[in-house]
Amino acid sequence: MTNGVLRVIGRLWPVPVALVLWELITRGAELPAFPPPSRIAAAMHTMWLTGPAERLWLSDAALTNIPASVGRLLAGWALAGAAGVTLGVALGRSPLLFRFVDPLIQFARAIPPPMLLPFFMALFAIGPRMQINVIAFGIVWPILINACEGARHVDRQHLDAARVFGLRGRERLLRIILPSAMPKIFAGLRVSLSLALILMVISELVGSTDGIGFQLLDAQRSYDLAGVWGSIVLLGALGYAFNAAFLAVERRVLSWHRSARQPA
Amino acid sequence: MIERNPLDSRLFCGAAGVAGLFCVLEVAGRTGLIDPLAFPLASTVVGRAASLVADAEFLSDVASTLGVWALGLLVTVAVAVPAGFLLGSLPRVESALRPITEFLRPIPSIALIPLALTLFSDRFDMKITLIAYAAAWPVLINTMYGLKDVDPLAKETLRSFGFGRLAVLWRVSLPSTAPFIATGVRLASAIALIVAISVELLGGGSEGIGSFVLETAGDLNPMEYIIAAALWAGVIGVVTNGLFVLAERRIFRWHSARTEAA
Numbered sequence: 451m452t453n454g455v456l457r458v459i460g461r462l463w464p465v466p467v468a469l470v471l472w473e474l475i476t477r478g479a480e481l482p483a484f485p486p487p488s489r490i491a492a493a494m495h496t497m498w499l500t501g502p503a504e505r506l507w508l509s510d511a512a513l514t515n516i517p518a519s520v521g522r523l524l525a526g527w528a529l530a531g532a533a534g535v536t537l538g539v540a541l542g543r544s545p546l547l548f549r550f551v552d553p554l555i556q557f558a559r560a561i562p563p564p565m566l567l568p569f570f571m572a573l574f575a576i577g578p579r580m581q582i583n584v585i586a587f588g589i590v591w592p593i594l595i596n597a598c599e600g601a602r603h604v605d606r607q608h609l610d611a612a613r614v615f616g617l618r619g620r621e622r623l624l625r626i627i628l629p630s631a632m633p634k635i636f637a638g639l640r641v642s643l644s645l646a647l648i649l650m651v652i653s654e655l656v657g658s659t660d661g662i663g664f665q666l667l668d669a670q671r672s673y674d675l676a677g678v679w680g681s682i683v684l685l686g687a688l689g690y691a692f693n694a695a696f697l698a699v700e701r702r703v704l705s706w707h708r709s710a711r712q713p714a
Numbered sequence: 715m716i717e718r719n720p721l722d723s724r725l726f727c728g729a730a731g732v733a734g735l736f737c738v739l740e741v742a743g744r745t746g747l748i749d750p751l752a753f754p755l756a757s758t759v760v761g762r763a764a765s766l767v768a769d770a771e772f773l774s775d776v777a778s779t780l781g782v783w784a785l786g787l788l789v790t791v792a793v794a795v796p797a798g799f800l801l802g803s804l805p806r807v808e809s810a811l812r813p814i815t816e817f818l819r820p821i822p823s824i825a826l827i828p829l830a831l832t833l834f835s836d837r838f839d840m841k842i843t844l845i846a847y848a849a850a851w852p853v854l855i856n857t858m859y860g861l862k863d864v865d866p867l868a869k870e871t872l873r874s875f876g877f878g879r880l881a882v883l884w885r886v887s888l889p890s891t892a893p894f895i896a897t898g899v900r901l902a903s904a905i906a907l908i909v910a911i912s913v914e915l916l917g918g919g920s921e922g923i924g925s926f927v928l929e930t931a932g933d934l935n936p937m938e939y940i941i942a943a944a945l946w947a948g949v950i951g952v953v954t955n956g957l958f959v960l961a962e963r964r965i966f967r968w969h970s971a972r973t974e975a976a
Binding site: 648 | 721723724727729730731734735809811812813814816817818819820821822824825827828829831832833904907908911912915916923924927928936941943944947949950951955
């Protein structure tokens, strides 16, 4: 127990050191664009933690902006995940279909996602529908391509075994193909999750009336630089939390895979 | 004797797929299934994309985006590769800095645009700085990763022949890390393009394909221009990525870098 605590301290000591240095340097330099971290923390507190105690002190801004952003991000990610896995597995199992759409997929994924923003804005007008579509369309490619790869390279012996046991159709898909494509699919989902955060921010910076990106832009327009920094810190923390949560889920879901692959 | 089935040819099927999508969209537009006012006809879009090649304004915007992209990527490599070597060869510094980089990395680079807008008076400097910040990560990480993969036997051999640390770095570590760096740079090139276009869309400048798209908003058929410009952006993405893949294959034929990142 104490060993674990010591190890965490041994690993994380540079963080407080960096914070103190940052505080000292920014206080000394007094550049308006670089507020000291204590001021940033205070700004974050005023922005999001000045609500009543029964709401865990969350302010109105926190309760409207954070769930709005996270909700759109997760909705876009879920949409991209469902579409990417379905299409990817279908393409991975059908070489003929794959040959027909491969150039289209390669082209579509090469379009830098921000270029889609004006398109979806013109198509849907500003709002959650536009944002979810931008996120989903921009991040679906890594999932689709990985699912396709994973479904294509199923171990021959596993497929032969499935045939011996008389598995076909749905059974074969759920018991053989999907599990063996799972590690690849998870790799795609992870890349997409960090891309989703980027697209969430950019879609909120361009066209939105709520969300963390909107609050960031609002702070910048009113020259509240501590607020700008605070929003950036919150976005970074969200990215960190999403990634950590994803890795934890992946470790649980794929634990069978790692043990199956280990030499006995 | 061998009868070739056209369905086995990647080229034939791929071309058929592209032509098929074009026809479906065209027919859907002409029959009114998709409102041509909301989503222009496929033939109109392709025609517009073709006519953009002769549009001096569009060409100068593309050149501007590509210039920013290339310089940003150059700065990225110039910063991230030496930093990767430094951190890779000083494990204690690396482990001390790791918690800090772990907090910095997940910050979406796009979120820094509003801050950068107040920091920089010059858009060009701002674009280069943001690109370098965002694109440096894959190069840095791949460099460090590749450095771990260097054959210790080769290093020891050279050292026992009396070569110094720098000579070993130059003769063994750098060539053996190069394929990993190349993969990192290829990933960074896609990020650099994303950041360049994002800044053009959000930064309110007047140069680049991002700005070109925004300026068409006042036109009669903005959607035509938006889709045509997006098509060209896709072409740029395919070509730049393809060039990197080609270069990697030619230069590092001796090395089968199995670093996969989607």
